[in-house]
Amino acid sequence: MSDLPEDPQRRNQGSEMWSQPPISATAMMMVHGYKGVKFQNWARTYGCCPEMYYQPTSVEEIREVLALARQQNKRVKVVGGGHSPSDIACTDGFMIHMGKMNRILQVDKEKKQVTVEAGILLADLHPELDKHGLSMSNLGAVSDVTVAGVIGSGTHNTGIKHGILATQVVALTLMTADGTILECSEFSNAELFQAARVHLGCLGVILSLTLQCVPQFHLQETSFPSTLKEVLDNLDSHLKKSEYFRFLWFPHSENVSVIYQDHTNKPPFSSASWFWDYAIGFYLLEFLLWISTFLPCLVGWINRFFFWFLFTGKRENSNLSHKIFTYECRFKQHVQDWAIPREKTKEALLELKAMLEAHPKVVAHYPVEVRFTQGDDILLSPCFQRDSCYMNIIMYRPYGKDVPRLDYWLAYETIMKKVGGRPHWAKAHNCTRKDFEKMYPAFPKFCAIREKLDPSGMFLNAYLEKVFY
């Protein structure tokens, strides 16, 4: 049996992301390091074997790890909830897991701001905010992720009056490679603040963050069927009608499920059903998707069949906002999610549809999820200086089996690049520094900040080398 301290995130994630490691305390240090830990991300699409694994409980212990890394010329990667579908959180050097730095540090009821340690999971933050009558104004689909992790990768949801989640951060503290702690906000180290909200894990260790919250609210979710033509022809009207509007397109068909989420005073209610959501929507779907790995021509039929089965009726749910924003993602999957200028939504989707029609051998699992986000001024935010549409494509891994996706992936990326897209930092993409220089007007500014804070590249890994070299 290992004597690795209990990993608080294991409790919530329900998946074996960490192997059982043999302990190996690092001499002369207060903080214990562990050898032999294996890390796998949630989707099991990437993993790594860090040379040493640390779970610090204090800022001083983090400083010790960085000092040791400098001494031994090692690289360091901080990991949050390990939910990034790409290898952005992987390392073969030192891995710092922030699960024990997960306290709420301060709640300012008057300003509606909460200061938290960087390793807190959203799943643990929501009930605390509930107690204080507060909520985050917008959230991604899952809660087993950390505050520092979601902002670092530019996690987003939907709503034309809402930015990516990092826009809710009003201050943060960062420990840089030499152990210095920097406070950043609009009023202090403002340039660094503009960079550090989407930090990619490459500027240092985020220690704490202050979030601007809103009064607690309930949401009503209404979903109903439509067609791609109707939604694209009336996009502005849909965007105005619902605060958190998104839609799901079912590739190889005209079918769309429209989802409106709006503030409500109605008591919680749910139209969820185990039979439809699990028996049909999960177990039967996974089985049929697995069959389709032998008969890919079935995929179009599966998309149409499940739309007809599960999405042709009107469905309504209402609850506390975080219970409506988040949902259980049951399927392991490969995923790409690019942000394109909002006005390019119709052109890009119709081109993707035309590509699939012209190449019947290229198959695409449902759904393509389309969301909308307000522009911001964060240097490496995919929504930097423009209102954006995110177009999320997936290929499931039924029973862990990879389904060929290369042609779909390449065709999608070509369309995204053509319409001026920028890829989600946490998800799959094939972009390198040359692409990012074209995509991001502030890329040189971010690089200069990174090189100043981390001249030896302590916080780089294979993923980030492609971004910065």
Ligand SMILES: Cc1cc2nc3c(=O)[nH]c(=O)nc-3n(C[C@H](O)[C@H](O)[C@H](O)COP(=O)(O)OP(=O)(O)OC[C@H]3O[C@@H](n4cnc5c(N)ncnc54)[C@H](O)[C@@H]3O)c2cc1C
């Ligand atoms: C099922 C599922 C649903 C998802 N839904 C959405 C969605 O709706 N919208 C969306 O945009 N994305 C979504 N994602 C992507 C997800 O939000 C991001 O991958 C997010 O970064 C995960 O947070 P994490 O805590 O797991 O971060 P990790 O994957 O652990 O880390 C992400 C990055 O942050 C860095 N990092 C983490 N903590 C620190 C720290 N304290 N200091 C310095 N660097 C740090 C890591 O080094 C890494 O670079 C989803 C992913 C999954 C698996």
